[in-house]
Amino acid sequence: MTGYFLQAFIYLAAAVIMVPLAKRLGLGSVLGYLMAGVLIGPVFGLVGSETSTIQHFAEFGVVMMLFLVGMELEPKALWAMRHRLMGLGGLQVGLTTAVITGLAVAFSLPFGVSLTIGFIFALSSTAIVLQTFNEKSLTKTDGARNAFSVLLFQDIAVIPMLAFIPLLAIPELVEQSQVLAGSTGQHDNYSLVAHLPRWAYGLAVIAAIAFVVVGGHFLSRPLFRYIAASGLREMFTTTALLLVIGIAALMSLVGLSPALGTFLAGVVLANSEFRHELESNIEPFKGLLLGLFFITVGAGINFAILSDNALIIAAITLGLMSIKALVLYGLARVFNISGSDRWLFALSLAQAGEFGFVLLSFAQQQHVLPTELVQLLSLPVALSMFLTPGLFILFEKTILPRFSKTENKQHADKIDEQGSVIIAGSGRFGQVVNRLLVSNHIKTTVLDYQASRIELMRSINIKSYFGDATQPNLLHTAGISDAQLLVVAIDQPERAKALVRHVKMTYPQVKILARAFDRGQSYELEKAGADYVISETFYSALEMGKQALIDMGMSSLQAQQQRHVFLATEAKHKGNLYEAWLKSNEDEGHINHVRELFMNLEAALQEEMDKERSDS
Template sequence: MEGFLLLATLYLTAAVVAVPIVARLGLGSVLGYLLAGILIGPVLGLVGDTQANDLQHFAEFGVVMMLFLIGLELEPRALWDMRHRLLGVGGLQITLTTGAVMAGAMWLGLVWQTALAVGLTLALSSTAIVLQTLSEKGLTRTAGGRATFAVLLTQDIAVIPMLALLPLLAVSQKPSLAPDGSVTRANSAGVDDHATSISLIADLPSWGVTLVTIGAIVSIILVGHYLTRPLFRFIHGARLHEMFTAVALLIVVAIAFLMNLVGVSPALGTFLAGVVLANSEFRHELESNIEPFKGLLLGLFFMTVGAGINFHILFGDPFKIIGLTLALMVIKGTILYGLGTAFKLRDGNKWLLTLALAQAGEFGFVLISFGLQTHVLTQSIGQTLLLVIALSMLLTPLFFILHDYLSRRAAEGPTHQLEADEIDEQQPIIIAGIGRFGQVVNRMLQMSGFRATVLDHDLPTIELMRKFGFKSFFGDPTRPELLHAAGLDKAKVLVAALDDKDANTRLVRYARHERPDLNIVARARDRVHVYELYRAGADHIVREMFDSSLRAGRYVLEDLGLTDFEANEMETAFYKHDRMALRDLAELWKPGVPLDQNKEYLARAQELNRELETALVRQDVAKDTGK
């Protein structure tokens, strides 16, 4: 017990010290966790290899929880819509990378069976690091982020056939010997020793394994669809919030255990369960209960990766290890860049796909361990691969920093060089422009239980909104194709709130032309802009400073001695008169003619001012006489 507490204290202390410092430097939390692990492991020697490997079993549960949460964000229909990316970008990436790495390994002298195992192992990327960093930087909703997610999802699914293929590649069935003559065992990073684990498929023929695996997956789908809702309703009746947390953990742990029993990746099983539960009314409850555990365990996982780096092997032949790591990342990066070009990603998204996935991933630990146990890999090859994977994961945060630099350079150029996000949802409300004006509208809608599709062409504003948890899409709202992708054909309300008054007017005019029945609420800069929007077809026009000025005027009246009721009456009367006056004057406004040169406009404006004064006087007299 004391040993566990000491180990926990070391890890938590290192995380609390290193992660905030690295994050404040703008390097991301993942790099902070990796450096913390290196500090307490190889540098200070406070954590041994055995302790790090034992703790890694527990820490990898963070990856399992992360994929469960990813599944909760994906409806089955959305997954089906991604099939072209999954089979296209993802499938080609795995195939081409495996072939290229296999060719390089055979060139270095490995037999084709071992070279193929190495290619499969290094074709995978780090789901944990990449998705965590994409989320932190608000890049998940970009076209590059979506392509990256599709590749990662394909890789996670591909782990199953890879595990099935590895035993067929065994070169020797004899256990390998350590230098002292003792029988060596596989590094356990990522996989438990099969000799001591429980299995439902250990003695089954191949067809039996297939049936049991399919049965387990079907059971997850049926239980998730039919039994979870009654279970959550029953727990809800207890009125104990901790029971929701217990049920959420039970779902994840039980599915992971079942997947282990049938030899399937626990992460894939929980991802499938998340997809099944994506339409559940308890989805947000599950997310809020699992999220804290996921974050902590993922951080622990990154720290165990850093603590497990064997610097003795690295320093024994640094040029070889670093050269192999860089060669791997160049090969994968080249393939990914080519795929991004083939699938017509723009420069920014293409570089995101390339730099985000150039590393090897945590599932490589799983394949290496299994490859050592089935004697597909030798101990020396396994140790080298483990170090290459760990170093490539360590370099990944630096690649994201390079992407940030390239993005800033691109942002300094013409705006049209940036590709618009792919819009994956259509809500009955479209908000075009999410500046100070649009943000208030969006927040009020969300508080009232409504969701809107938010568009804006200001990338920093979009990224800021994403960091605060507001889903939004980058792109020029005045582009017809983007508006239709956002659901203009079916929307009930369009909020035109762009900063550029001319662009806002063009947006209203186009939307009215396309949808005569659409309700359009438009933001106006000033009175003249009100007239322009009126001619363009807006239903409700709001001057951005008018309401705040009304409130300020009411406060002045109250400070002068009027009661709250009297000030409110004055405010209401002025508002109604101004609204009526604007409509009348809009009919007399002539585009291109200054207001002071439009005689009809001036005459009507003066008349309306006299009417306002008369109305306010009558209102005061009525109050004084008690009528």
């Protein structure tokens, strides 16, 4: 027992140390788990032969991941993005698989092995790419949205790949496995279809899938209502695990992939009223087991193979990333992804992904790939993921500035009409401001650096221009020197602050209205020189609060009065909070003073509300 505790401590400690460090360095959590495994395995030798046994257990995290992926795939959402999903995603997977399969066949590998390698290398890392998009504020770009469509198709494509790979089994490997099982006395005692004729086996498979689909639709709701009525949260967690494990066991008993069954169950439950509760209960187990799976992959990397085949592994890694980037770049041209978004799309998906490890392990278990080849191919998959942050840095530091300068200069020359109000940012906030001004016959100049937004604005006959409003030359062309007002509705806080500071210093006569996300950014913009700052959710939250008071029994007139009291109390204390915030930036000792003032504000708010209710 002590040995198990020590091994568990080593795995968990490695994850706790390396994953936050990797995320802080911008490498992503998946690479953090892989590095943790490399350190405790090949580098320091803290874990040994038990790694492969733990990996079989940790693979259940993949089953849970596909269950959650299925729950995200609502039919309506899939139908809305069908063109990009099936066209762009389908072509990427199909073309990449075909090219890599052809190259593998050219190097004298059997067709089944070559096709499996094509499947593995066609996939990209959902975890790394989406996390990096979020960290670098690229999620709303056209390139990132198209990349998400491809990643979603890849996640779905894993299911038919898992179903098809066993059909490619190599007879020699199957025979060796059977001989080994016979010599060690191991037999599969947990199969319902092992000795059935083919027609009976087919009926058993159809019956199992039908049970998952029909049972998930009709039986899950009464079950979850019964559990919810008990009021015991731990029982809901137990039921969620029971559902996933039961379906995985059923699929295994009829010779199908457990991941296929849980994915189908997830799709069936995508519209269930218990969907979010299921996700919240399964997510922690999925994250822990997937992390453990990636640690075992890292621990299982054979450094001897890496050193003995360094040139081959480097060639496979660079060849893989080059082929995927070229295929993606070509598809970007076909689907009219332009400018820097085309490069973002191509470079962000050029690596192999975490599902590559899953398919490698699965192909080995199904006797499609020999162990030596699996160990060799796992290294290019890991190395391509390690190199992905470098591709994003290349895009951010080299490609994006070049395109920004070209595009901004080109569009700045096309600003042929100047308005008395310049609006920087045409997102949901800037659009509302612009519509209100234009409908009152006030001429505006709208600037945004996202081409897709500009196209949308132009499609509804709202004149707008592509360009980065933080660029002084573009602002000058837009007529900032003659403008009366600048509305700052940019998503990125640092860029918004820089724009406010530049305009206030260079054009002090221009009045600046700025949008903030929260109280902290509001103070930052006010310090930079904005004349009027509003938090984007403040008034909408007040309206929601007022409606909540009405729904709780308060009259509409009294609720409106309480809203006014809230606003007046906030305005009364705003100056003191701002001054305290300024001092806290200069001296950390004033942070406690800010907290004290905020608590005083809450106490004053409570007092004014009670007084108003008493007067009413």
